[in-house]
Amino acid sequence: MRIKCVALGDSKEAYIEERFTDGVNIIFSDDNNKGKTLVMQAMMYAMGNQPIFPKGFGYRTYFFYCKIEVNNDEVEFLRKYSSFVVRRKGEIYTFDSSTELKYFLVEEKLFDLPQIVKDDQSVIVDLSLFYEIFFIGQDKRNPSNIINSGYNNKKDFMSMLCSMNGFPLVNIQELSDENKEKIKQLKADIADTKKLLKLLKKNPDVSGYVDKNSDSSQFTSFSKKIKKIHYDISELKKKRNLELNRKEKLEALIQELNSLNREIDFGKVVCANCGSDKILYKYKDITFEVSNPYVRKQVIKSIKYQISKKTEFVNEYSYKIQSLQDELKKLLGEVPVELHKILLHSEMILSEVDYDNKLSELSRQLDELNTSNKELNVSEKVSKEKYKEMKNDIIVLMNKLYEEVDPSGVTRFDDVFTKKNETYSGSEEQEYYYSRVLALNDYFKHSYPLLIDCYRSGEISSQKEDVMIRNFILRDKQVIITSTLKAEEYNEKKYDQYKKETNVIDYSNNEPSRLLQSRYVERFKEIVGSFNVLFQE
């Protein structure tokens, strides 16, 4: 993936940056507040990242645009607050949240977002968590956790790395619990069977008694009646379950339909043709929406009607089951106690051979479950080992990178993240992020660019910085880094020495805190207009 162009603005002011090359890009300036961070945040924000814009920048009212190249395709993102429009291969897609965008990116195989287990559920990682593999913003840095911590944390980040590594951390607990339950049940069955077997051996008469009695016509008629009721009850229960299942599916469907058709609350995109807030893209000959509000209302209405019908069916089945059970109770009450017992056991009292067979079958099942339990434990062990290996490899890489930059430094990384309360000084922190981003890149050999806002500031010596830049160049991929120079460094034209191998972009001439300018507005309007979206004045 490569960044081609970044733009942001509204109908009055805008900025467009499209000087990026596929190699190392260094954006620098002689002072702060020249707009470097805005550009870096804007590109990621357009692609669904959680933003950390400088204070006082009212990003909610601006449009953000980013054009990337991925798998030889151009993909363009336009975002305003929580609304996204994406164009790819001439088709335009709209999304109301970064989650919707995430699923689109996965379904269309644009980004390879891994799955992790979170809160006992397998989920696709959030975009902002994923982006932290290759993007480090300037602010809110925290080496002891991920930058956008909140819903996600460093555990999720590591879990994501495991999935990327091909050995996801699975939730074995749940699976083995299920197994344990089954094993318990089987053991109980085995005990019951053994008991009956013992009973039979002790009282050879029991089977004879049953045989004798089962001949009587009274017994046959009872047994028939009861069998029939049992059968009816189980059939009704089956039907009830099916209807219940259908009803639940329909209820879930209504939820799903509502979410598919959600209106955009903030940052509405407006149709360029008529100013209507019904976004209606005119493609070749396509003039109409897939449905109209009246039709949608009717569909929901009829689904609700179906649900109420199913509820009625379920109630009806429940009632029938209840009355059959009452009937059964009454029948059993009328039977003499002895016959009653025989009746209940007659199905169970089989010949000894059958019990032996049953016993061996149960033991076989038990063995099987035990083996699968072991396998689960083994796979858990493997994932854990692989996790350790991977973490170790990454830490080794990080330390190696760090030593190159700072041979006399005393810091040693012993984890991908630091422990809570462990803080780094300004330059150490920059070295940490530099080492982490590069180590992850080298370990996974991923195809994403490396993006670090403020990758060094004054505290890091020119000598160290030279090692860093050389290393970036060696990676032979797109890198975008920003840096603020001290006055003397700037006057010395520090970055001129890299001009041959990198693309240096000087932001010094931008007016402080005035990145957005009216002269870009016309072109920015064209960009936004190309999505069939109008500015709301």
Add this chain to the structure above:
Amino acid sequence: MYEFTTTERNNEKASEYETKSLLYLFGCRDDSEEIELFIIDCFNDVSGSDKEVRKLWDVQSKGVKSLNPRKIGRSLVTLFQNYVSEIAFEFFIFFMPKLKEMYLYDEDSQCFSIINFKNEYIEKIKLGLREEYCRRNTEIPSETDIDNFLNLVQFVIAKDGCREYIENIISFRNAQKLENEFYNRLFEEIRNAQTIAKTKNVNGCQIMNAAEVMQFKKYIWKKDIDAMVINRMLGIDLFNSKMVPIAFIDEISMLNVEERKDIIQDCQSDIARLLFDKNGRVVFWRFFEKILMCIQDNSKLLPSEIFEEIKKSRIKIPRFLKKKSVIYLISVLKEGLENEN
């Protein structure tokens, strides 16, 4: 050469009449079958045409109350200008509300020619037309042209509601009794499509022959409206119709009753998702049109065969639809369309 000079902004009543006149062309004429394309706001408010834009039905609609002959004459000017232009129009239609009594011989006629006007009023019509023509062109029209033109004009009285017009264009059999709101919505949607076509400005553009008008993209295909109407009917019937399409029964005949119920509910749910997926618009209409085309072209094909055709054509199948749901959708459409024809 033909130069576009119209483009007026309209009020609601006027645009309602324009939509009615489109629907009149669509389904109320004996020769409606021949019309495949509606050209919006180029030659006139609405002009019907065949596929190649060789034959043109030109309509001027006038939705104002209390039309008198002189006003009619004035309103006829665009039709007349088209008549004397270098482009040949087959029909000139003037679409208007019911007139006050006394102007006509046969008051009940819904469609008539100039001779239904009493003689004194024909003169008024001519007067109005002449005045308006002079005002616009600063030259006097030829009397022979006016006479020949007026003999060609078909005067059509618009119906009050929009329901009847919509009913005439529905080609899909359905099980439900449809409410007025349904018709109003459809009318609204067609009107919106017309408005969108209208907002593209062609004022001052020139063309050498009628077919060149296509470049301005100010048109609506009849088949698109048709597909839209069928789609809306489909939505209304979904989850409602008790009958499973006969063609689909073959697909599930091997299953037991309960399994069938589940499959049908699943298919209907998928179609509901399809109709709610605002992002799938482009894929949806290409896919939907392809199905309709396949059904119309080969009425003998089984739904599963049509499915194979669609797959072969490499038309993208919307993301929510499983194979079974596509076959169900085809079966429903096939049944709805067949019974009508």
